[in-house]
Amino acid sequence: MIKLLEHTRRPDITFCRNGRIYITARVARLLSLRPGDALNIAVSNGEYLLHAIHLHNAIGRHEAQCFPTKKGRGNNLSANSVRLCRALLNSVGVTADRASYMIGEAFVQDSVTYVPIITLHPL
Template identity: 35%
Template sequence: MKSILPNSRKHDISFHASGKIDISAHIARKLSLAPGDVIDIVQEYGEMYLYVKLRSGNYVGRHDGRVWVTANGKGTFRTCSKALATAMLVAAGVNGRLRCPCGTEIERDNTKYITIIYRCSL
């Protein structure tokens, strides 16, 4: 027998070579994302963590990684950051597109960080 759905896990975040980054509604809720927030990715001990660097209304000027709500109305967010997308693609050793699940969230210094499982492209 052959399974129709060999991998049922859905991706939570996707990185494209063009710099486009799509964030699922599940992750957006965990991070309490709002339009205008600025996201960033940090690396520690070989792990990558997604977090909100700046909350909307608490900064002035233009920033790379600023998110907006997508038009589908389902709570998903998008941003364009060539630097973030390229760093993730290089770390994963992938060309074109990287679709990853996310792991557990940790909290440090009143900031939520979500683990990006970038070695497992879906």
């Protein structure tokens, strides 16, 4: 049997070795991300948890700071952090230049919303 469509769902987040991070509107909505906020990844019990750092009145550029991918249209965001991307890809054993992942159910802990990244099956 041959599958004509390998994947029918768009990945939620993509990490590239050059530091580019692509975030879908679904992830941005779950984390309440706005342009100017930053991303970070926490590791807990071998699970990678994506969370937002809401920067209020921040001056200057911050690592993994989000910006809109298209001006005026859509809620998809991008961010840049070579250290964050390479650390994640190396720790999960991905040797490709890019890996896309789905996310799990969001949860709140200590007033911070975390979203687990499902790293077992990169798309």
